[in-house]
Amino acid sequence: MRKATTNVLALALAIALAAASVSSALGARFVPRDEHIDIGRRRALLVTDGNGSTTDFVETDFSSPHNFLMLSPTREGAYPAVVFAHGLCGPGKTYHEFLHGIAREGYVVVANLEQQDCSESLFTVFSSSPFPKLEAAANGGVMLGNLRQEVDFLLGNSSFDGENLALVGHSMGGGAVIDLAAELASSHPGLVKAVAAIAPWNGIGAKGAPRPSRVAHEIKAPLLLICSNMDQLVPCSGEIGSYTGASKNPMAKGLFNTLFKGTDDTWFGGVEAIKEDAMRGESNVTYVDLPDGGHFALAGISKEQLEGIGEEWGQPKMLVDMMLASGEINLGNPEDTGEEVREDVIDFLKQHL
């Protein structure tokens, strides 16, 4: 009995955490040999190669048309580009390692830093008050609009070759890039060469963006879907939290329904439903169902980063640890999981860009 309650609370926290601000947890798992040099809004990334240092790419912050980060190879030229979309509440910087891994392959990477503030206390989640920041962050239409602007920005930028675009996203961003790919297939035929979605959230359709499993069949580019049933928040299929058994608890369901009105707790068939729909169309679909992988581990987000977020919110470490213990199930080494996913995505990009 006591154990079940713990799991419910932990799942609630996992959901809340997924919905929380992770704005500056960067750095915890930063590849140690990389060093950032600040030059105003531009940062050169130095990669030490044993003989000294070479500048690989430059990171630039843009604030117009909205806040986003651009990584571009230092050497002048025109490169393929990747638009990256973060998860719910936008831990944009939490994906640094992932983004750097992609940029290092010689791609321009654009990652939006909007919809990141969901800093309401975890405790407000348990009250009946609304969650305005969470609601703003969960607005798929806004995210989709920002991604569209990023594509337009790239099309007007000489460092993009104008032809080879890939879309990559995690969680809410995974759902958003599927929506965007479906849209671009008719507005910009042939532009998108590859779409990779890690634990894509099929619940994004609730607000202003189509449900991914309803539009995935419009995608023509190759699609890579990566998920795990160990993921408590966005499993490949089935009810959220089913691994811990929390999905059967009325309290967890109550919280879920409060946070995500009008949805069902399988996210309408989940990632599998997206796959099924995509396979009805022309896309070459690769579906990777990993035996292990927490929702955050899949994207290379570490325990330390998640603890940093908890600290930022002023949450007791005990609660955060509890959440991690039962919400972020990863039977193997989470770092290995993150690395495996990153390598799969990079291989996929190299194959199609």
Ligand SMILES: *[C@@H]1O[C@H](CO)[C@@H](O)[C@H](O)[C@H]1NC(C)=O
């Ligand atoms: C260091 O430079 C030498 C000579 O240019 C080169 O052969 C070697 O591969 C470099 N070492 C590393 C680790 O890149």
Ligand SMILES: *[C@@H]1O[C@H](CO)[C@@H](O)[C@H](O)[C@H]1NC(C)=O
């Ligand atoms: C194009 O991208 C570069 C970074 O590669 C940036 O410095 C420049 O301001 C961008 N140009 C325009 C017109 O946005």
Ligand SMILES: *[C@@H]1O[C@H](CO)[C@@H](O)[C@H](O)[C@H]1NC(C)=O
């Ligand atoms: C489909 O995509 C996979 C993974 O990227 C690739 O290995 C395969 O060659 C592709 N098949 C076709 C017919 O393009």
